[in-house]
Amino acid sequence: MPEQPELTVQGWGPGTSRVATVTASEGAPEGQLELTRDPELPLPKAARRHLARELGWQPRSTPPVAVGEIRLAPSRLPAEVHEALVALLGEEHVRTDREARLRRAGGKSYLDLLRRREGDASDAPDAVALPGSTAETAALLALCAEHGVVVVPFGGGTSVVGGLSGIDPDDRPSLAVDLARMASVTSVDVASSLVTVGPGMRGPAFEEALGARGLAFGHLPQSWEYATLGGYAATRSAGQSSTGVGRFDELVAGLTLATPSGVLELGSPPASAAGPDLLGLALGSEGALGIVTELRLRVRPAPRTRRYEGWSFRTWADGLAGLQRLARHDLLPDVVRLSDPEETRANLLNAGGAGARLLRGALRARGRADGCLLVAGWEGLPHVVRARRRAAVTVLREHGAARVGRRVGESWRAHRFAAPYLRDSLLDAGLLVETLETAATWTALPAVYDAVRTALRSSLGRPGRQPLLMTHVSHGYATGASLYVTVLADRDDALPLQQWLGAKRAATEALLAAGGTLTHHHAVGADHRPWLEREVGPLGVEVLRAVKQRLDPQGICNPGVLLPD
Numbered sequence: 001m002p003e004q005p006e007l008t009v010q011g012w013g014p015g016t017s018r019v020a021t022v023t024a025s026e027g028a029p030e031g032q033l034e035l036t037r038d039p040e041l042p043l044p045k046a047a048r049r050h051l052a053r054e055l056g057w058q059p060r061s062t063p064p065v066a067v068g069e070i071r072l073a074p075s076r077l078p079a080e081v082h083e084a085l086v087a088l089l090g091e092e093h094v095r096t097d098r099e100a101r102l103r104r105a106g107g108k109s110y111l112d113l114l115r116r117r118e119g120d121a122s123d124a125p126d127a128v129a130l131p132g133s134t135a136e137t138a139a140l141l142a143l144c145a146e147h148g149v150v151v152v153p154f155g156g157g158t159s160v161v162g163g164l165s166g167i168d169p170d171d172r173p174s175l176a177v178d179l180a181r182m183a184s185v186t187s188v189d190v191a192s193s194l195v196t197v198g199p200g201m202r203g204p205a206f207e208e209a210l211g212a213r214g215l216a217f218g219h220l221p222q223s224w225e226y227a228t229l230g231g232y233a234a235t236r237s238a239g240q241s242s243t244g245v246g247r248f249d250e251l252v253a254g255l256t257l258a259t260p261s262g263v264l265e266l267g268s269p270p271a272s273a274a275g276p277d278l279l280g281l282a283l284g285s286e287g288a289l290g291i292v293t294e295l296r297l298r299v300r301p302a303p304r305t306r307r308y309e310g311w312s313f314r315t316w317a318d319g320l321a322g323l324q325r326l327a328r329h330d331l332l333p334d335v336v337r338l339s340d341p342e343e344t345r346a347n348l349l350n351a352g353g354a355g356a357r358l359l360r361g362a363l364r365a366r367g368r369a370d371g372c373l374l375v376a377g378w379e380g381l382p383h384v385v386r387a388r389r390r391a392a393v394t395v396l397r398e399h400g401a402a403r404v405g406r407r408v409g410e411s412w413r414a415h416r417f418a419a420p421y422l423r424d425s426l427l428d429a430g431l432l433v434e435t436l437e438t439a440a441t442w443t444a445l446p447a448v449y450d451a452v453r454t455a456l457r458s459s460l461g462r463p464g465r466q467p468l469l470m471t472h473v474s475h476g477y478a479t480g481a482s483l484y485v486t487v488l489a490d491r492d493d494a495l496p497l498q499q500w501l502g503a504k505r506a507a508t509e510a511l512l513a514a515g516g517t518l519t520h521h522h523a524v525g526a527d528h529r530p531w532l533e534r535e536v537g538p539l540g541v542e543v544l545r546a547v548k549q550r551l552d553p554q555g556i557c558n559p560g561v562l563l564p565d
């Protein structure tokens with residue numbers, strides 16, 4: 001089994017604190033499992049007060065059921081498939097035990113976590129296989145196609161769009177294919193800035209391997225500690241520095257895709273005009289066309305210097321105008337994170353310590369208490385960073401931005417992976433916590449922002465209760481930017497799933513109508529697929545279906561994602 005720490009079943013983090021006793025059931029071995037997460041992080045008092053005031057929320061204790069009580073149906077993997085898989089991969093790489101299946105049940109969306117916290121693991125795979133090579137993966141796919149077993153590739157398990165829900169209209173047995181064994185760097189071509197790597201590798205290990213050679217990759221989503229390179233490719237992920245280094249799909253020079261119909265080698269670095277780029281079909285295919293078994297990634301020299309700092313705009317409109325101007329002149333920093341007034345207020349209140357108090361005071365004194373905070377970060381060669389920053393600062397000042405110092409930027413950088421841990425505490429205290437994201441042109445962005453907020457407010461608002469909607473721009477392009485909304489609301493304890501499903505539906509309809517994309521970086525998964533046709537049109541869906549039919553005629557490859565019913 002993989003040596004990397006595995007994510008806890010009901011939340012975020014490695015989960016080493018509470019030990020759950022597992023009763024022998026459905027063939028699972030009896031014993032102790034370390035599956036639950038770390039002890040709850042305390043919610044700062046100021047944050048509690050702020051949330052109670054904003055949301056009309058009564059803090060309460062709503063802990064998850066014990067992991068040992070999560071319900072898991074017996075495995076339905078046919079014995080002949082199990083035997084054939086063992087012959088192919090070896091006994092230790094084919095698992096049907098409770099721990100293996102529970103750990104690969106679904107992803108980490110609010111809906112996933114609600115289900116797991118309530119003791120529901122009906123989306124767990126029937127078995128888990130860990131192939132060690134492209135050839136083994138291709139043989140596994142052929143075997144599953146022959147026997148009608150659904151295959152769900154599993155990277156880090158951090159999908160937030162139901163990408164691992166394993167939905168199958170024909171309700172066939174399902175196999176999670178965990179890529180954890182294919183997690184090493186197999187070649188480094190420094191001259192060409194190309195590295196070949198297995199899909200199961202995670203960001204920290206990848207950066208460490210590159211750092212030893214003076215290289216860096218720089219793809220840093222908030223899920224970086226657990227998500228895998230294969231998962232990034234399958235979902236077209238974007239990291240926190242994507243404005244500078246590019247989205248993950250822009251960093252893929254080539255990849256290998258094992259499908260039930262054979263193996264595809266895609267991508268021809270540095271560039272090619274040999275027809276349409278088939279690499280684009282694999283990127284974002286979410287396991288629906290096959291399994292990414294190798295990646296050729298574009299890397300860069302490790303940055304020699306970094307500069308992160310905070311700026312404050314008087315208004316959201318000023319902030320957007322400033323970023324748009326930077327974008328048009330190709331002056332955007334590598335990291336751009338512009339928070340709207342609600343997110344700025346919440347971040348400032350939740351930041352503890354004397355530094356945060358001083359900053360709040362300074363912003364009030366300058367009449368910017370309700371302003372918008374921008375975190376800007378530059379990385380690279382010192383003289384280039386200096387020149388880019390100087391040019392950007394001129395533009396920022398022209399748009400009324402005031403510098404609030406390096407501490408703000410450095411503090412953001414230091415805590416950039418912390419929020420998911422806090423989410424567990426908020427769930428324990430009776431809150432709805434979820435995020436959604438989109439992108440739009442600079443022209444459409446303000447309307448999309450307003451539309452999403454209006455939809456969420458009217459769906460989640462009740463007399464005396466309002467959701468807290470914290471929005472930021474986190475990825476900038478010449479043509480537009482992404483919007484990322486964190487939603488907090490008093491949870492409806494009676495119908496929590498329906499509460500969020502209603503809000504999500506309303507927000508999605510609103511953002512599409514206003515000109516936003518269905519998803520900027522979380523992918524389609526199961527949750528967004530009813531709307532895919534709105535994004536790519538009926539003919540676009542048919543084209544995708546035709547490709548799937550050719551590569552996966554039995555429809556065993558993650559049938560619950562991407563394509564609408």
Ligand SMILES: Cc1cc2nc3c(=O)[nH]c(=O)nc-3n(C[C@H](O)[C@H](O)[C@H](O)COP(=O)(O)OP(=O)(O)OC[C@H]3O[C@@H](n4cnc5c(N)ncnc54)[C@H](O)[C@@H]3O)c2cc1C
Binds near residue numbers: 108160
């Ligand atoms: C707290 C949190 C923060 C997040 N922050 C970000 C962020 O900043 N930016 C961002 O882009 N996303 C973010 N995400 C979403 C998620 O991390 C990304 O979608 C990520 O790319 C998923 O990678 P994974 O390895 O965990 O894939 P998984 O969740 O295991 O799988 C995702 C999908 O890809 C398929 N898949 C996985 N591996 C392969 C493969 N080798 N071949 C074919 N298909 C495969 C799966 O079947 C599934 O459909 C966040 C998620 C969480 C929970």
